[in-house]
Amino acid sequence: MRNEKKKFEANKVFISALINTAKGKWEEYIPTREEVDELAINLAEMMGLQELDVLSLAKEAYYEIDSKMGVGVSLVDPEAVHDDEWVYKRKDIKKWLYSDAYEKYLRDKGWSPTVVQSLSDVGTKILGHLQDPTSPGVWDRRGLVIGHVQSGKTANYLGLVTKAADAGYKFIIVIAGSQNNLRKQTQERFDEGFIGRTKNGESWQEVGVGLSFDEINFPVSVTNVYSDFDKKTADISGWSLGSRSQPVVMVIKKEHNILRNLKQWLEDLNTKESRTVRVPMLMIDDESDYASINTKKNSDETTTINKGIREILNLFDKSAYVAYTATPFANIFINPDAYGGDQDLQDDLFPRDFIYCLDAPTTYFGPDRVFLDDESSERILETIDDAKNYIHLGHKKDFDVLELPPSLYRAIRQFVLVKAIRKVRGQDEKHCSMLVNVSRFVDVQKSVRAHISVYLKKMKVAIKANYLMPDSVSQKNEYMDQLKQTFEADYWDADVSWKELKCTLYDAAESIRTFVVNSKSDEPLDYKKYERDGHGLTAIAVGGLSLSRGLTIEGLCISYMYRNTRMYDTLMQMGRWFGYRTGYDDLCKVHLPHDSIDWYSHIAISSEDLRDQVIQMRLDGLSPRDFGLYVMSHPDTLLVTASNKMRSAENITVRQSYSEKAIESDTLPDDRELNDFNQSLIIKYWKENFGVKDREVLPNEGGKGWYIGDVDTKIIIEFLNQFKCSPKTQEKRNFALKYLKSIVKKYPLSDVALVSEKYGLLEHDYTLSPRTRSATYVKEDKSWRVNQARVGGRHEHYGLSQEQKNAAMEKAVADAKEKGKEIKRPSDRYYRVERNKPLLIVYNLNLVDGENENLAVPAFVLSFPKVDYSHTVSVVANRVYLEKSIGIDLDSLIQDEAEGEDE
Incomplete structure (x- = not known):
């Protein structure tokens, strides 16, 4: 282990040296992969390293060198009286203490300096869309930030929070996911990137940005990694928000009791002299399309989460609410004029003031690469066509899993091989994970994990007995033969031979741990714990809802998902495989049923269409309200709204464009x-x-x-x-x-x-x-x-003049440039x-x-x-049509999405 640790540290030094040398040599020019390889070989000679060893490291370094990110696009209300430039006019802000510390922290973690700068620029732009916290009077702002699944939304709103704290927002509420593990994950990120301290047992220790803070600069945190907001704990301090000079922050779970307790605490300690709290407040609503939306059919009623959020906003005379999501469909369906049955509340959470579409860095492993690029899709996607014979889509909580699908066993073999390949590439100390999402029921998840553990145990025994043997002996073993066949079919081009890989198989398989990840898990999937111990975690995570929303699966390589939803937001959120795969993106596999692949492709196109529409509407001088009307009249509205509205035999009438x-x-x-x-x-x-x-x-x-x-x-x-x-x-x-x-x-x-x-x-x-x-x-x-x-097959250019084709290309290139992308040809x-x-x-x-x-x-x-945009027609759909369109039983879909995980 000590030798592995030394090798890992040496690799980090080499990668850092290569990145710095490349950036110094080429400055603004982005070198080609071949140029970086040549530089790596030259640098290896100087450092006394073997050429073969450094080429895989050069690939990892290239991702950092080539990584860049656009600043995104925004749609604001052109008629609103608001000055977005207030951020630049505030001469009293001498130093951006918290945001500078956060950006330094990201660079120290190895983030590309160009991406960190873009992240900073985006944060400043979004802050400009908020109100100047020092401005007088009573005001509130409502906005929506649309990101990509697993693309760094938390990093973005952390950047926004640090800038808002520097500008004078005194109270910051971050509403994380509805699960404890999601809230804890977000709290850890805030501890490192903003608060600077974390709870370790009974004591506090300085982490991340806190290592460079003076004592007086630490923000006040009301929550920690162990504890969500607790009114009793907050009451013990006896302080009010107005008595603190540092910003006060809390990371809370999206749960109605938590919101109710927070409201009560704010009323008890902070509204003695007036009905409202008079410190400027920023609320970040992460995964805002989940639970925050008022889904009551009767406009005079309000859901508890929606009401709780609005009641807290209503306590402040200066507030800004920013919703973050990668699946904005539900947010846009909020009625801009709705009050949800309570005239004492401020208006509903519709993003009336601004909508901001984030760009993902060029190194983002996203939907377009997985589903829309024919070349990469063919390599990444694996079709599940045998699971229905083993795990029925509509199974109940007492379903007895007698055996796993052969396709899942193949995915496990792929995972063992990927771990071995990454070990050869010098990535053994990094997290490496596999996701298995086949059921929302806890007992079924446990049964699936048990079958996986049995299979892994048999494989480990076989590998241990054969990995040092010649092929003439080892390949007589069933498990070894299957591993070799899988290697030759899927990873023959991974720049490693079977002979070289075979020697690492035992260590790779032995390092794998299995977890059940749900609200009842007794053993958390805690990547931070392994990082603190100085090495990475190799894990197979079996779960349902917790794997479907918010939770980051570190080092995810192999994904296996067999679920019966076709709702836009739920399906896309299940895409935990999106993210960043520096140095191993060529190894990733995503296993999905045929219909899920089709729908992901459709959703990827529709999501990109929404971003394009933001650009076009901004050019047309339109507002977020117009964008809301556009999305509400989108043909896919039927599918997005089905699970909330088709709970009886009624028809749905929608306006379509x-x-x-x-x-x-x-x-x-x-x-x-x-x-x-x-x-x-x-x-x-x-x-x-x-x-x-x-x-x-x-x-x-x-x-x-x-x-x-x-x-x-x-x-x-x-x-x-x-x-x-x-x-x-x-x-x-x-x-x-x-x-x-x-x-x-x-x-x-x-x-x-x-x-x-x-x-x-x-x-x-x-x-x-x-x-x-x-x-x-x-x-x-x-x-x-x-x-x-x-x-x-992209035939919509037929019949157009060359002048028209050129105009389409020019417009497409300009729009792609706005989003920090490059294109080869226009979309239809x-x-x-x-x-x-x-x-x-x-x-x-x-x-x-x-x-x-x-x-x-x-x-x-x-x-x-x-x-x-305003031209629509009224269409009526019933359950029969929706079930034909969705392709599955609507009742089971509604139950699956409404109930979440079984208790």
Whole structure:
């Protein structure tokens, strides 16, 4: 262990030297990976290190060198009387004590200086959106910050808190998650980054930023890693907020009793002379889409958490409320005019003053990389297709797990191999984790853990007996043979040979510990404890709700999730695999069912669409209220609102807008009669050129075919009305047609593209050569579900002039630059804006699912241009439609999401 420790320290020294040398050598220029490798080899010669040993370290250093982050974009109320520049005009702030200490702390931890600076710039911008705490009068501000799952939201609001404390906010409330382990995790981060002290047993010790504080500068913390807010403890001190010169902070759980006790304490000790507390207060609401939203159907009622938050805000005459989330759908659905049935409360938590979209650093391992980039997705994603035979999605709390799916055992083998590879790469002292999320029930989680432990024990015995043996002997063992097969299939390109890896397998497997992570866990998943002991934790974490929201799984490499939710926010929050994977991103695997992969892809696109919309609305001079209306009329509203509203056999009436959206027939019938009818329908309209004189042959731009411009939009409506869809697509098509009919006066003409992979037969045969698309065959529905829910293949540029294409590219590049990104080509959204009229794309698809294949299945994409934000149509959906759209039993979904973990 001592030698390993020395090696780890030596590696840190080398990486630090390489980073500093590279930045000194190239300054503003970001070097290529090859240039960093060459520099590493030269530096290794100077330091007497082996070339082979330093190349993996060079990869880790490159992430730090290349890491940068944009400053994000914001949408503010243009009519509000507010000066965002007050931060720069405050001449009395001589030193930013807390924020400077926090930024130094991050740099000392190895954060890229460019990222730390960007984080500081973002914090200053968000602080500017708040009120100057020294300004007179009574005021309150409401804002929303949208981040990415596991992208550093805590680091961001820690930065905001430190700047707010420097500016004069005297009382800071941080509402962490609803679980004890989430609150503790946030408290630890605040102890290190702002408070400077932490509770260790019965004593306090200085940590993080506190190592450079004078005694008088420590903020006052009412909570600690062991204790949430307790009114009795707070009462013992007997002090009021106004009596403290240092800022007072508390990190509390999102629980109604805690909020009630806090309100009572504030009233008892801080409102003696007036009805309100007269110190400026900042409230951070982390994971604000969870529990904070008033979900009561009756507008005269209020949920307890929502009411508790608003009651505390109402006690202060100077307050700022900032909601943080990676899944903002629920926040935007707050009625901007709602009071929740209590006129004594301030208005609801709608972010009326500003919405700020954070950028993730370039090294962020996010949804686009996992689900939208074809090259990386193919390497990262693993499809779970065997779990239903072992763990039923709708299982009850007394379900008896007799055996685990083979795919889960394979994932465990991958984890053992990843740990061994990371050991070879010199990362043995870093955290390394696997996530298993297959049930919300505590007893089922315990049973799954028991099966995993038994499998690991058998594997360890096999490895111990064989890892030093020649292959001719070792590979006769079942477990060793499976490990080698998994290595050759998944990690053959990991810059390590099987012979080299084999020697490390025993230590890798022996270091693995298993945990059940839930509200009843007797052994916490405590990464900090291992850090204090000077080494990393290698863990397999089995859990449900605690693994689904807020909790950071350090060093996460392998994820296995088999759950039955398709709600946007819940599903995306389950994506604990997003984050930062410096030096091992090429090893990560994410195991998901087919439908989850499709929905994650859809959500990733929709989430990016929301960020793009913030940019566009800012350019159009619109406000957060307009953004709220836009999201509330988004076609996906039906899915977001379903679990809260469909608790009885009622219908949902929503206002829908398809502005800049594309509706795709992503679920297709396995019915020869229907498909033959659609083929005949295509031929009929094709022969007539959809009612116009000429058609244009499409060039080979990722596909061939024919383009027909300026078609009467009513002809498009007529065609789609006759097109026979599967039941799961029919209502979606009908909703889109209703919207198309509503805009026909403004857009009397549309375009049509008939896409063919090759001309093949003569044009007069009217045959579209099929595009091959991966799909999932759903036997019980006799239907095909196109993978990633995408029929189209980026064909919306068809028929546009080169000038229009160039304009779309310029706009896309400008928007990407705003978000600190680079792009190779525009998304279809930019082509929709340039086209400025509807587009119908018709395909023939060759659908493939393993050995199942269905040739020549007609499909369509209906793309809408940018329409006025306020233009919507009213649509009504019932339970039957929603269950078809969501694809699972709605009652089980509602129960799964409403109840959380079983007690």
